[in-house]
Amino acid sequence: QVQLVESGGGAVQPGGSLRLSCEASGFTFSNYGMHWVRQAPGKGLEWVAFLRYDGGNKYYADSVKGRFSISRDNSKSTLFLQMSSLRAEDTALYYCARNWGRYCSSTSCYSDKWGQGTLVTVSS
Amino acid sequence: SYVLTQPPSVSVAPGQTARITCGGNNIENKHVHWYQQKPGQAPVLVVFDDTDRPSGIPERFSGSNSGNTATLTISRVEAGDEADYYCQVWDSNSDHYVFGTGTKATVL
Numbered sequence: 050q051v052q053l054v055e056s057g058g059g060a061v062q063p064g065g066s067l068r069l070s071c072e073a074s075g076f077t078f079s080n081y082g083m084h085w086v087r088q089a090p091g092k093g094l095e096w097v098a099f100l101r102y103d104g105g106n107k108y109y110a111d112s113v114k115g116r117f118s119i120s121r122d123n124s125k126s127t128l129f130l131q132m133s134s135l136r137a138e139d140t141a142l143y144y145c146a147r148n149w150g151r152y153c154s155s156t157s158c159y160s161d162k163w164g165q166g167t168l169v170t171v172s173s
Numbered sequence: 174s175y176v177l178t179q180p181p182s183v184s185v186a187p188g189q190t191a192r193i194t195c196g197g198n199n200i201e202n203k204h205v206h207w208y209q210q211k212p213g214q215a216p217v218l219v220v221f222d223d224t225d226r227p228s229g230i231p232e233r234f235s236g237s238n239s240g241n242t243a244t245l246t247i248s249r250v251e252a253g254d255e256a257d258y259y260c261q262v263w264d265s266n267s268d269h270y271v272f273g274t275g276t277k278a279t280v281l
Contacts, residue, residue: 153268
């Protein structure tokens with residue numbers, strides 16, 4: 050069965066950096082685009098970034114653009130999120146989620162499988 | 174950027190029908206997807222491409238999309254349907270994935 054397991058979360062001071070990982074299993078990782086989505090405590094879902102199946106097109110939410118970088122290693126079925134210049138408002142549970150298809154387009158961009166998330170806390 | 178607006182909450186008695194709306198400018202021109210999130214759990218896709226259901230999702234969950242409003246309908250509501258529900262679209266103008274504000278569905 051499809052499994053997505055996030056790791057790398059933790060407590061970090063403002064201005065610090067953190068690298069999240071998402072290890073995938075149960076499907077051919079290299080055939081799917083992948084998302085990072087976050088949820089601040091008690092708040093709604095917020096999309097963070099998308100990376101297409103081959104590591105090509107990358108898209109970012111305005112709130113993280115220039116500070117976060119999404120990448121993948123298809124040989125290891127792993128998705129990454131490098132986060133830098135972290136702020137208190139980045140505190141959230143970070144989910145990785147599988148895109149339905151290889152790309153995001155107006156007709157195929159939704160998440161059909163989700164991990165359980167890894168918690169990032171930015172505080173002094 | 175594109176904005177999706179949902180009512181903060183909806184309440185429904187068991188066995189009745191719940192309707193959760195998602196408003197957006199000309200949303201009928203986009204494909205709308207819906208997620209269910211129960212407390213302490215990851216979101217689960219319940220409707221995709223306006224009206225389709227993933228395997229394993231009960232037929233009680235259905236969707237529609239017209240004009241400026243998309244709707245998730247839950248028929249014959251059960252206690253287990255109590256959750257937060259989010260709509261989502263892909264905005265190709267900004268290349269952004271957009272979530273709605275979320276609706277807390279309470280079963281009375």
